[in-house]
Amino acid sequence: MRKYFEFDKLGTNYRRETIAGITTFLAMAYILAVNPFMLSGADLPPDLKANYPEFGAVFTATALAAAIGTLLMAFIGRLPIGQAPGMGLNAFFTYTVVLTMQIPWQQALAGVFLSCTIFLILSLTGVREAIINAIPKGLKYAVSAGIGLFIAFIGLKNAGIVVANEATFVALGHFTFYHEGMKPEEILAAKNALLAVFGLIVTVVLMARKVNAAIFIGMVVTAVAGMIFGLVGLPDKVVSAPPSLAPTFGAAFQYLGDFSALFSVKMLIVVLTFLFVDFFDATGTLLGVASQAGLLKDGKLPRPGSAFSSDAIAGMAGAVLGTSTTTAYVESTAGVAAGGRSGFTALVTGVMFILALFFSPLLAIVTPAVTAPALILVGVLMASHITQIAWNEMDEAFPAFLTILMMPLTYSIATGLASGFIVYPIVKVLKGKARDVHPAMYVLFFVFLAYFIWLRE
Numbered sequence: 001m002r003k004y005f006e007f008d009k010l011g012t013n014y015r016r017e018t019i020a021g022i023t024t025f026l027a028m029a030y031i032l033a034v035n036p037f038m039l040s041g042a043d044l045p046p047d048l049k050a051n052y053p054e055f056g057a058v059f060t061a062t063a064l065a066a067a068i069g070t071l072l073m074a075f076i077g078r079l080p081i082g083q084a085p086g087m088g089l090n091a092f093f094t095y096t097v098v099l100t101m102q103i104p105w106q107q108a109l110a111g112v113f114l115s116c117t118i119f120l121i122l123s124l125t126g127v128r129e130a131i132i133n134a135i136p137k138g139l140k141y142a143v144s145a146g147i148g149l150f151i152a153f154i155g156l157k158n159a160g161i162v163v164a165n166e167a168t169f170v171a172l173g174h175f176t177f178y179h180e181g182m183k184p185e186e187i188l189a190a191k192n193a194l195l196a197v198f199g200l201i202v203t204v205v206l207m208a209r210k211v212n213a214a215i216f217i218g219m220v221v222t223a224v225a226g227m228i229f230g231l232v233g234l235p236d237k238v239v240s241a242p243p244s245l246a247p248t249f250g251a252a253f254q255y256l257g258d259f260s261a262l263f264s265v266k267m268l269i270v271v272l273t274f275l276f277v278d279f280f281d282a283t284g285t286l287l288g289v290a291s292q293a294g295l296l297k298d299g300k301l302p303r304p305g306s307a308f309s310s311d312a313i314a315g316m317a318g319a320v321l322g323t324s325t326t327t328a329y330v331e332s333t334a335g336v337a338a339g340g341r342s343g344f345t346a347l348v349t350g351v352m353f354i355l356a357l358f359f360s361p362l363l364a365i366v367t368p369a370v371t372a373p374a375l376i377l378v379g380v381l382m383a384s385h386i387t388q389i390a391w392n393e394m395d396e397a398f399p400a401f402l403t404i405l406m407m408p409l410t411y412s413i414a415t416g417l418a419s420g421f422i423v424y425p426i427v428k429v430l431k432g433k434a435r436d437v438h439p440a441m442y443v444l445f446f447v448f449l450a451y452f453i454w455l456r457e
């Protein structure tokens with residue numbers, strides 16, 4: 001074991017790797033609640049919930065996908081990196097693909113499976129690197145930053161901190177509940193918005209103090225405060241058998257053979273968006289976390305094919321189980337900060353996800369106010385990529401800015417992505433820099449243009 005994980009070469013030991021693995025698990029554990037909450041449409045009106053997979057099955061799928069993905073990273077990638085369903089693509093799955101595009105969730109899972117299969121092929125053949133070089137750096141970072149604003153916006157909306165407004169589209173929610181004539185639901189909404197603000201402050205302070213499991217602890221503190229003030233119910237037990245996977249397991253397969261459903265412009269955009277986001281995210285995250293751990297050689301990952309394949313296979317497995325794209329998690333930096341250097345860290349994290357399968361009753365304490373701080377603060381982590389954009393070059397800055405801005409304002413990652421990829425070649429060509437644009441970018445221009453023409457009808 002020590003030899004397989006190269007403990008001596010990496011200067012590490014079992015104790016340190018175990019603490020690191022538990023640390024990464026605690027930093028990622030919020031996804032066990034947030035993912036089923038989001039993918040099952042729990043924050044949507046009751047009549048829309050029927051269009052989404054069942055909560056319990058998504059919980060089991062999330063824990064299993066995280067366990068499988070993280071164990072793949074342990075044994076194949078041999079990196080101290082955890083995997084779980086990503087926070088941007090679960091929002092894209094729920095709000096864009098199923099809610100707006102009205103694609104059945106089973107077909108959306110087929111799209112996840114397909115995009116990860118393509119990612120696997122690109123990773124094994126080395127084409128991945130060629131594509132990474134073809135996409136302008138500013139757009140790559142804009143995708144992460146835009147997703148950060150998007151999921152933060154979802155958190156603010158779910159918590160009632162930001163509300164709809166007829167005159168201005170959006171406005172600040174209501175936080176006072178002692179006016180005369182307030183309806184009971186208005187009082188409840190105001191109290192929940194206050195609870196979310198409380199949770200946000202607690203979590204920000206924990207993060208600022210560099211507490212590794214800040215988001216997880218923040219959720220627990222918020223839920224306990226919610227129980228004290230009667231906003232969150234008590235779980236009736238702590239341990240139970242995992243909820244059945246039957247409602248979601250293999251649901252993707254019913255569409256994988258249906259070529260007419262799978263090969264439409266709508267699905268092309270869905271698959272491309274899943275692929276792009278996972279592609280850029282995995283590249284940035286694997287390099288970023290490995291760099292922090294001091295594992296890069298000449299700026300390259302050790303065994304890059306294995307690491308990217310672990311990401312892609314985890315996504316395929318997750319789609320079969322019943323969750324949106326599983327990917328390498330930036331929260332793995334918490335375990336690396338605690339000393340994790342080898343795949344053994346990921347082995348420990350993966351085993352923790354298996355144990356978590358038996359604690360599903362605790363999910364009863366997760367309400368929109370409890371998840372909101374996690375959504376908003378993961379948004380901050382992702383938005384930090386904004387600094388990588390060349391803001392003083394307008395032909396770079398504007399497409400990136402548009403990508404970032406359109407994601408929250410149109411409530412769609414795909415629309416943000418499409419906006420940037422359409423505007424980028426136009427601005428470059430009109431500036432007389434057509435040769436600076438990679439041919440692949442012109443192909444994508446037409447693909448995304450087709451998206452706007454055929455999907456907006």
Ligand SMILES: Nc1nc2[nH]cnc2c(=O)[nH]1
Nearest residue numbers: 086087088285328329330
């Ligand atoms: N890299 C990465 N880390 C995450 N942490 C939570 N969600 C994500 C995600 O989508 N990508």
